[in-house]
Amino acid sequence: MNNPVLIIVMRYIHVLSFITLVGGLLYNMIGQRVARKILDSEKAEAFIDGFRSRILTFQWFAMLGLVVSGLFTWVITNEKYKAIGALGNALIGTKVMLAMGIFCVIWMRYSKLIKSDKTAMMINIHLAAIVILLGSILRYYRLSLGS
């Protein structure tokens, strides 16, 4: 699996997907606030419903992209995480678990198990901030091993 094109494409997909996922979250949060401020409540709710379902379509693809590219990168980089030691395994394990938490919250909101958009978005913005931080720390330790 040492194909440089595949590795670059997978990294590209990972970056594009997390930008889409987190960008969609932020856009939805801000869009809902603005809609409720400038439209009367009936129009605002209609706008929010349409807006949310469009963003969600992009987010389903982003989740698929994250899982495929993330697992690929994990598999080909696992030896380096082992070489980092317990910290490497803890970082990747926590990152993936929290990423699953994000997907779970999106699905729970979609299935109406979480009733409010605001609750789902607040949980996910915070989880995403931690996942991005863990991804960056992991990358630092992996690169400091010289690869």
Ligand code: HEM
């Ligand atoms: C099943 C889900 C996921 C898996 C298996 C996964 C796995 C990975 C792996 C293995 C890396 C490489 C770290 C390194 O450079 O050594 C990575 C990087 C990264 N991931 Fe994920 N990830 C997932 C979901 C997410 C999500 C949901 C986000 C954002 C909300 C995210 C954000 C990042 C960031 C910011 C990086 C660093 C990118 C870079 O600098 O190249 N990941 N991920």
